[in-house]
Amino acid sequence: MYAVIMAGGRGTRFWPRSRERKPKHLLDIVSNRTIVQETVDRIKLLIEPANILIVTGKKHARELIRQLPEIPAKNIIIEPVGKNTAACIGLAALHIQKRVHDAVMVVLPSDHAIGDASEYLAIISAAAKVADQKEGLVTIGIKPTGPETGFGYIEQGQLSANVNDKKVFRVKSNREKPDLAKAREFVQSGKFYWNSGMFIWKASIIMKEIERCLPDLYKGLMKIKEVLGTTKEAAILPKVYKGLASISIDYGVMEKADNAFMLSGDFGWSDVGSWDALWEISAKDNQGNALIGGGSAIFTDTEGALVYSPKKLVALVGVKDLIIVETADALLICKKGRSQDVKKVVDALEAAKKKKYL
Amino acid sequence: MYAVIMAGGRGTRFWPRSRERKPKHLLDIVSNRTIVQETVDRIKLLIEPANILIVTGKKHARELIRQLPEIPAKNIIIEPVGKNTAACIGLAALHIQKRVHDAVMVVLPSDHAIGDASEYLAIISAAAKVADQKEGLVTIGIKPTGPETGFGYIEQGQLSANVNDKKVFRVKSNREKPDLAKAREFVQSGKFYWNSGMFIWKASIIMKEIERCLPDLYKGLMKIKEVLGTTKEAAILPKVYKGLASISIDYGVMEKADNAFMLSGDFGWSDVGSWDALWEISAKDNQGNALIGGGSAIFTDTEGALVYSPKKLVALVGVKDLIIVETADALLICKKGRSQDVKKVVDALEAAKKKKYL
Numbered sequence: 001m002y003a004v005i006m007a008g009g010r011g012t013r014f015w016p017r018s019r020e021r022k023p024k025h026l027l028d029i030v031s032n033r034t035i036v037q038e039t040v041d042r043i044k045l046l047i048e049p050a051n052i053l054i055v056t057g058k059k060h061a062r063e064l065i066r067q068l069p070e071i072p073a074k075n076i077i078i079e080p081v082g083k084n085t086a087a088c089i090g091l092a093a094l095h096i097q098k099r100v101h102d103a104v105m106v107v108l109p110s111d112h113a114i115g116d117a118s119e120y121l122a123i124i125s126a127a128a129k130v131a132d133q134k135e136g137l138v139t140i141g142i143k144p145t146g147p148e149t150g151f152g153y154i155e156q157g158q159l160s161a162n163v164n165d166k167k168v169f170r171v172k173s174n175r176e177k178p179d180l181a182k183a184r185e186f187v188q189s190g191k192f193y194w195n196s197g198m199f200i201w202k203a204s205i206i207m208k209e210i211e212r213c214l215p216d217l218y219k220g221l222m223k224i225k226e227v228l229g230t231t232k233e234a235a236i237l238p239k240v241y242k243g244l245a246s247i248s249i250d251y252g253v254m255e256k257a258d259n260a261f262m263l264s265g266d267f268g269w270s271d272v273g274s275w276d277a278l279w280e281i282s283a284k285d286n287q288g289n290a291l292i293g294g295g296s297a298i299f300t301d302t303e304g305a306l307v308y309s310p311k312k313l314v315a316l317v318g319v320k321d322l323i324i325v326e327t328a329d330a331l332l333i334c335k336k337g338r339s340q341d342v343k344k345v346v347d348a349l350e351a352a353k354k355k356k357y358l
Numbered sequence: 359m360y361a362v363i364m365a366g367g368r369g370t371r372f373w374p375r376s377r378e379r380k381p382k383h384l385l386d387i388v389s390n391r392t393i394v395q396e397t398v399d400r401i402k403l404l405i406e407p408a409n410i411l412i413v414t415g416k417k418h419a420r421e422l423i424r425q426l427p428e429i430p431a432k433n434i435i436i437e438p439v440g441k442n443t444a445a446c447i448g449l450a451a452l453h454i455q456k457r458v459h460d461a462v463m464v465v466l467p468s469d470h471a472i473g474d475a476s477e478y479l480a481i482i483s484a485a486a487k488v489a490d491q492k493e494g495l496v497t498i499g500i501k502p503t504g505p506e507t508g509f510g511y512i513e514q515g516q517l518s519a520n521v522n523d524k525k526v527f528r529v530k531s532n533r534e535k536p537d538l539a540k541a542r543e544f545v546q547s548g549k550f551y552w553n554s555g556m557f558i559w560k561a562s563i564i565m566k567e568i569e570r571c572l573p574d575l576y577k578g579l580m581k582i583k584e585v586l587g588t589t590k591e592a593a594i595l596p597k598v599y600k601g602l603a604s605i606s607i608d609y610g611v612m613e614k615a616d617n618a619f620m621l622s623g624d625f626g627w628s629d630v631g632s633w634d635a636l637w638e639i640s641a642k643d644n645q646g647n648a649l650i651g652g653g654s655a656i657f658t659d660t661e662g663a664l665v666y667s668p669k670k671l672v673a674l675v676g677v678k679d680l681i682i683v684e685t686a687d688a689l690l691i692c693k694k695g696r697s698q699d700v701k702k703v704v705d706a707l708e709a710a711k712k713k714k715y716l
Contacts, residue, residue, distance in 0.1 A: 016420070302704050313688040313715055315374070315703040318696035319680065326689055330671040331682070333691065338676035344658050345673040357671055 001128060001301045002045045002103050002203075004092040006175055007036055007056040007064060007110035008082050012346040013274050013339065015328035018269065023113035026063055029278055029292065029308065036110045037067055039124035042117045043108065044070070046124060051103075053095060054110070055088050057283065062190055079240035085197075087244045090210055090221045093203040098228055105206070107199040107249075113281055115268020123265050126166040127200040134160075135257040137209065138200040139171065141193025142269045147183035152176055152250055152271060154262050173258035178336050195250060196269060206253070213256045220244045248272040273341040275323045275332075279306040289316075295326070304336060330357055359486055360561075361463050364451040365394055365414040365422060365468035366595055370704040371632050371697065374688035375666065378716050383469035384421055387636055387650065387666065394468040395425055400475045401466060402428070404482060411435055411453060411460075412468070413446050438596035443555075444610040445602045447570055448677045451561040452506045456586055462486045465557040465562070465607075471639055473626020483625050484524040485558040492518075492616040496558040497529065497569065499551025500627045500712050505541035505644045508631060510534055510553035510608055512620050529618035544572070552622065553608060554627060578602045631680045633690075633697040637664040647674075653684070662694060688715055 011024030022133045033041065033333050040052060049070045055077045056064055065073055068125045077095055079088060087248075089107055096103055106124055114120045123355040124209050127138045142152045143355045157170030174195070178186060186192035198205075211218040227236040254260060282290035288304040295309030302316040310324040316322070321336035334342060361362060376382050383394040391399065399412060407428045413435045414422055423431055433609040434603040447465055454461055464482055464619030472478045484497045499512045515528030532553070536544060545549035555566075578598050585594040603610075612618060624676055628639045640648035649655045653666045653667030660674040667684040674680070679694035692700060 016671075028714055037681045100656065140672075298703055298706055300699060300706070309689070311687075313374075313712075314691070315688065315700075316701060317689055317699050318693035322680075322691065324689070324691055329669075330673065331667070331684055331689070332676045333672070333677055333680065335676035336660075341658060341675050342673075345656050345675060348656055350659070354671075 001047050001051065002096050002100075002105045003043045003052045004050065004089065004096075004105050005039055005043075005054045005059065005110045006085065006105045006197075007054050008079065008088065012343050015324055015346050016327045017331050019223045021063070022124060023057060023060065023111075024272065026060065026067065028283065031147050034067055034185065035113065036064065038113070039108060039110050040068055040071065042114060042120060043124070045063060045117075045176065046121050047106065048345065050075070053092055055079060055092055057082060073095075080241045082246075084246045085243045085249040086210065086217055086247045087205060087220075087241070089199070090217060091224065091241075093107050093207050094221060094225050094228055094311060096203045096219075097207070098225075102140045102202055102204045103133050103279055105201060105203050107201075109197045111272060112196070113268075113270045113272050114272075114328075117247065119265070119267040120265065122164065123166060123263050123267065124198075124200065127162050127261075127263050128166040128170070130168050130261055130263070131200045131202055131205075132162070134259070134261065135202060135205050136261050137171075137254065137257050138168075138207065138261045138263065139254065140198040140265040141262045142195045142196050142199075143264050144187045144192065144194050147180060147187050148194065149177055149180055149183050151271070153178060153183075153186050153192045154195050156191045156193060156262060156264075159355060160261060164264070169264075171254075171257070171262050174255045174260075176251065193264060197271075198265075199249065200320055209253050209257060209273070212326065213253045214245065214247065217245050217247070217252070234325055275306060275325065275334065275342065276336060279323065279336065282306065293326075306336070359405050359409065359462045360454050360458075361401045361410045362447065362454075362463050362465045363394065363397055363401075363410065363412045363468045364446055364465065364555075365412050366446065367469050368700050369469070372636075373700050373704050374683055374685045374690050374715065379417060379421070380607075381418065381469075382630065384418065388471045388630060388639065392425055392511075393471065393630065394422065395464060396471070398426055398429065398469050400478060401464065401482070401586060403475075404479050405464065405539065405703040408433070411450055413437060413450055415440060421676070438599045441602045442605075444568065444572060444575055444603045444605045445579075445599070445609040446562060446577060447557070448571065449566050449582065452579060452583050452586055454561045455565070456583075460560055460562045462489050462569065463559060463561050465559075467555045469604065469630060469632050470554070471626075471628045473639070475625070477625040478623065480522065480557065481524060481621050481625065482556075483525070484522040484622050485619075487521050488519070488526050488619055488621070489558045489560055489563075491510060492619065493560060493563050494619050495529075495563065495612065495615050496526075496619045496621065496625040497612070498554045498558075500623055501556050502545045502550065502552050505538060505545045506552065507541050508534055509629070510548045511541075511544050512553050514549050514551060514620060514622075518619060519649055523681045524621055527620045527622075528614070529612075529620050532610065532613045554623060555606065555629075556623075563632060567611050567615060569612045572603065572605065575605070575610070576602050577580075593616065596615075633664060633683065633692065633693055633700065637662075637681065637694065640664065651684075664694070688701050 011018040018161045153175040157172035161168045265310040293308040298315040300317045304321040323334040325332040371378040413698045451623045511533040513530040515530035519526040574636045651668045656673040662679040681692040682688040
């Protein structure tokens with residue numbers, strides 16, 4: 001069994017902590033380990049480090065090697081350019097097939113948080129069994145806690161099996177990010193799950209599906225397959241990769257699949273998509289104030305704050321629902337619920353060419 | 359003519375910028391000069407530096423000498439212990455009388471901001487003329503802009519004279535800090551002025567008034583007079599000073615005086631009593647956001663902020679009426695209107711014995 005950790009994110013939403021060279025998964029904002037370290041720490045209880053592949057861009061490879069000393073450097077697969085998840089997964093499948101002909105591959109985002117690691121591993125194990133036995137495309141759905149419009153949704157179909165005491169459902173449909181009305185409908189129906197972006201399948205099966213659903217991408221991948229590990233790879237891979245379609249595996253394959261299965265993952269999942277999401281999963285005092293990063297804080301008549309401070313004392317007086325992020329060269333003060341707009345700050349910095357803050 | 363600048367303040371209200379070793383008057387929060395530097399810069403257009411005395415505590419003498427190189431070091435008068443304004447002014451008067459027998463002394467707080475320096479000097483000049491000619495106690499009243507409960511009030515009496523085109527009134531009464539209802543009444547009457555803490559009088563006259571109103575303090579001052587400038591001063595001054603009554607000149611003398619005069623000072627006065635007061639007098643953009651200290655800021659959907667940052671970029675998103683103060687080891691986030699409660703943070707730090715932040 002192999003794990004493929006997709007570590008290609010930009011993560012402007014965690015500015016000023018995240019920068020071009022330090023996207024979200026490389027940050028220790030959820031615990032004192034970085035999010036990608038936690039991802040490896042979890043999955044390596046199931047899959048040995050020699051079988052954990054990390055797909056990333058050139059910019060972040062070095063930092064990943066530094067943060068993950070147990071992963072062999074040759075397992076860091078560098079995409080010449082980001083081309084969304086279908087190409088990324090195809091490239092990883094080629095690497096696996098080159099090593100072992102075929103294997104179950106567990107595809108994981110690098111930047112999610114999991115509250116209950118043992119339940120998570122139990123679900124992944126069951127999913128791997130399904131992927132192996134049914135030769136299908138297996139995905140993990142997350143029971144929605146609200147009508148989120150930032151996620152894709154999976155519609156649960158008929159119960160297909162019980163594996164290791166976990167229910168396995170057919171996937172009836174995959175839905176792209178809905179509007180709010182649609183999201184509410186989904187949640188009320190009780191039949192829809194958030195798409196966690198985790199996939200479990202055999203390398204041979206996903207390649208077959210890519211061939212069927214995305215024939216042009218498949219052709220490109222076959223060209224790469226020819227040169228993989230040869231002296232020609234350095235010249236050919238970037239050329240071919242640049243020409244690949246940029247399409248998500250959800251849109252490109254899952255929506256068209258008729259052999260898709262879903263297990264429900266109830267293990268305290270969060271995509272840690274913003275400072276707001278981080279506040280949600282952080283330990284809080286009775287007034288809902290969270291302090292992370294190692295610094296200290298004095299909360300005076302203050303509620304619902306998230307304070308990230310690596311060293312400084314932060315004193316808050318008479319404020320409510322604020323996100324405070326203190327870094328060496330920049331300070332963010334953001335109203336809670338508005339952390340999606342942190343991107344506007346990054347856009348403004350880009351427009352002003354203030355590269356040192358990006 | 360002499361100036362006496364009272365520089366004894368603690369100034370916990372500007373934490374985290376103000377610390378025990380750096381009270382408000384030693385900070386460059388109003389401009390790129392410190393408040394005491396600005397005070398000297400203004401008054402030295404009227405009174406030469408050789409005649410400007412600064413009364414302060416031991417803790418701050420060195421920093422004052424550093425900040426005010428034009429003031430002779432012997433003009434820095436050190437109080438062994440803070441004993442409120444009556445003792446402070448008495449000690450300064452002794453120093454002046456020792457040098458020149460008698461002179462008009464202009465007593466100024468070290469920590470106020472003045473918007474219109476030339477009008478200020480015109481008022482001080484007129485006041486000095488009144489003090490000399492009428493041998494009275496002259497004070498500067500500030501036309502109230504609201505029912506402040508943090509100031510003492512001066513009740514305007516009959517018009518007494520016109521000096522240099524400035525109206526001089528008798529003082530009808532001095533009132534201590536009123537409650538809100540009383541303050542409203544004062545402001546509505548149009549007859550009450552804020553007590554600016556500036557006084558102009560001859561040294562001989564204030565000593566005579568201290569003798570009449572505060573005979574015990576006067577006796578103590580006479581003991582000090584005997585040893586001033588002698589080898590005995592170092593031993594006697596602290597001993598006597600510790601025993602002096604701690605009383606304000608307003609309460610101890612002005613309230614009992616029958617030869618008090620007032621000029622109205624309309625020169626953009628502020629006591630800069632808090633971060634809120636500093637916001638009031640700071641330059642602001644169209645959304646009411648003020649940036650001071652030399653750093654930069656991005657205001658996104660933000661109104662009414664005061665940001666103090668010496669270097670860092672501060673980004674604000676979706677917030678209203680916040681005070682942000684960034685220093686090397688501490689960060690304050692305070693709701694505007696609540697900056698009086700910054701003292702609570704200082705109290706908490708004192709209780710927790712976190713001396714490095716005090």
